[in-house]
Amino acid sequence: MAALTPSAARAGRPAPGPAGRRRRPRVWRGVVGLVAALYFLGPMVFSVIFTVDVPGQGFTLSSYSGILDAPGFGSSLRLTLELAAATIAATLLLLVPALVAVRLAAPRLRVLVEVLCSLPLVVPAVALTAGISSVLQWGPDDFADTPLFQTFNEIQNPGFPVVLLLAYVLMALPLAYRTLDAGLRALDLGTLVEAARNCGANWPRTVVQVVLPNLRGALLNTVFLTLALVLGEYTVASILGYQPFAVWIVSVGGSNAQMSVAVSVLSLVLTWVLLLLLAAAGRGRSTRPQRGTRRSAATTAATTVQENS
Amino acid sequence: MTTAHAAAPTPAAGPSSEQAGSGAAAAPTPRTGGSRRRPRATGWLAVLPLIVFVLVVFGLPAFAIATNAFKTAAGSPGGQRWTTGNLDQSVHGAYLTALWGSVKLSALTAAIGVLLGLPLAHAVVTSRFRALREGVLAASGVLANFGGVPLAFAFVATLGNSGELTRALGLGKHGWSLYSFTGLTIVYLYFLVPLMVLTITPALDGLRAQWREAAQNNGATTRQYWLHVALPILAPSLLGGFVLLFGSAFAAYATAAAIVGSSVPLITLQISNALSGNVLAGQGNVALALSLDMIVIAGVVMALYIPLQRRSARWLH
Numbered sequence: 184m185a186a187l188t189p190s191a192a193r194a195g196r197p198a199p200g201p202a203g204r205r206r207r208p209r210v211w212r213g214v215v216g217l218v219a220a221l222y223f224l225g226p227m228v229f230s231v232i233f234t235v236d237v238p239g240q241g242f243t244l245s246s247y248s249g250i251l252d253a254p255g256f257g258s259s260l261r262l263t264l265e266l267a268a269a270t271i272a273a274t275l276l277l278l279v280p281a282l283v284a285v286r287l288a289a290p291r292l293r294v295l296v297e298v299l300c301s302l303p304l305v306v307p308a309v310a311l312t313a314g315i316s317s318v319l320q321w322g323p324d325d326f327a328d329t330p331l332f333q334t335f336n337e338i339q340n341p342g343f344p345v346v347l348l349l350a351y352v353l354m355a356l357p358l359a360y361r362t363l364d365a366g367l368r369a370l371d372l373g374t375l376v377e378a379a380r381n382c383g384a385n386w387p388r389t390v391v392q393v394v395l396p397n398l399r400g401a402l403l404n405t406v407f408l409t410l411a412l413v414l415g416e417y418t419v420a421s422i423l424g425y426q427p428f429a430v431w432i433v434s435v436g437g438s439n440a441q442m443s444v445a446v447s448v449l450s451l452v453l454t455w456v457l458l459l460l461l462a463a464a465g466r467g468r469s470t471r472p473q474r475g476t477r478r479s480a481a482t483t484a485a486t487t488v489q490e491n492s
Numbered sequence: 493m494t495t496a497h498a499a500a501p502t503p504a505a506g507p508s509s510e511q512a513g514s515g516a517a518a519a520p521t522p523r524t525g526g527s528r529r530r531p532r533a534t535g536w537l538a539v540l541p542l543i544v545f546v547l548v549v550f551g552l553p554a555f556a557i558a559t560n561a562f563k564t565a566a567g568s569p570g571g572q573r574w575t576t577g578n579l580d581q582s583v584h585g586a587y588l589t590a591l592w593g594s595v596k597l598s599a600l601t602a603a604i605g606v607l608l609g610l611p612l613a614h615a616v617v618t619s620r621f622r623a624l625r626e627g628v629l630a631a632s633g634v635l636a637n638f639g640g641v642p643l644a645f646a647f648v649a650t651l652g653n654s655g656e657l658t659r660a661l662g663l664g665k666h667g668w669s670l671y672s673f674t675g676l677t678i679v680y681l682y683f684l685v686p687l688m689v690l691t692i693t694p695a696l697d698g699l700r701a702q703w704r705e706a707a708q709n710n711g712a713t714t715r716q717y718w719l720h721v722a723l724p725i726l727a728p729s730l731l732g733g734f735v736l737l738f739g740s741a742f743a744a745y746a747t748a749a750a751i752v753g754s755s756v757p758l759i760t761l762q763i764s765n766a767l768s769g770n771v772l773a774g775q776g777n778v779a780l781a782l783s784l785d786m787i788v789i790a791g792v793v794m795a796l797y798i799p800l801q802r803r804s805a806r807w808l809h
Contacts, residue, residue: 314553
């Protein structure tokens, strides 16, 4: 920019150009921002008003105070949180070793992993559910006399439906893969690992003390996205007939619209708080400069291994 | 990427061997040999659980859809036979209306989403406030993944029959209804516009200031710059964004189910009705045929999106 101004002046283009250019966008940007803010904040604000302003009663907080005692609230929330924890653990356990291995040892498997993780994108959740319910039909139809029948019953246990867990992990794969892959791409993993190994760290220690800490930001992002997915998931659970949190909200909405909106508001606030927490936690050394020279990577690994000895 | 035999570079070997003492110096040869043989096996072993998982959890339902969509219902007279009747049913009558409704809604919302997302993203990218930019991108990340039930209820509270805005402005008298095609369009944009902002921001970041300056130095107006420089460069990204938004809107179910029940004909709602036997019993396999229709359309969408994304990536270095 600095270099441009004199040359522009030499070319006989006086100041009005840039000045005019600067004033117009400001107004335009303000308008765009205002409209967007109204549209995106409006429903949130009106939701809150809706929950505390009951027609005929005026201001009241009853829709919030009644949530905890509402039938099914505790059990559905517990089910959702359990599913979320299990989904996050399973997703990371499946993906992190696979992606690290692809980077370090088996680059030829890379395309395969990418295709595997992108497949769920082609099957919308409703279609996947249709397929799953069709597979679950095989239990009583085809395997009634075999030990497999037990398995079919077991994964549909209403207390902890494993079938939901499997579906959620599958649905989380595409996003989780992209997030983790982006995180790994920013690292010179080969050099890091090599340096750690040369400093005398064994494989498990290399992974725990060098690879994972460097992936912290990507891991936290993955955790958040997966958590958001499970907290809000309605399609699979409702069609298969389970009642985690999102399904419970809808069932409450049938009898008490105020309360269901109140719960929605709370779940939103919860999501935002989680995001902020994760953003704060990941602000450490999540992103490192792309041009980490071999030397600095080696030194980082060396110091990490040294410090933790 | 780099295999172990590339060995630690000499500059690093200096300081690190001082620090690590004899540990590193003692065992270079066996370790290189070992680490070259081991990773290949461990690589396969580490990827194997993922392969097995996807094969089972994705493969079985996919197989069930692909086969049962072409079979008569389990309890039908004369046992199960191969048939194309389900597919035939899935593209006629009420099901065709629903499929067409879904395509219309998705195309409309995706187009509006692209048109609104572009100026919004541009305003954010060209802003000098880093905090604003970070904030908007973080918010977009949340909102883009915020479909479903809470979104539906937020709009019911705002624009529903007894919503705050509806009562305040007397919209009901003017024939406004949230439980309609128009209502759903407005709701869908709530998660599609942020998705577009997320998708297009990297492309807008790739528009170099030099190009704009070069255009201006050659006497181009802002309109000409956009028409002849920026939009052609952005075109693949914009198209890719449209395709992505279309796919998202097409697959959405929870939002529509929580808002309209089934008063707007959408393919996703029809599938769930057919599965639960709400309307007609024994439609399970028709639901699978409908799912197959959806998968074909989603597959076409992905097949269009990937090359577009590749093309747009060319400018983003």
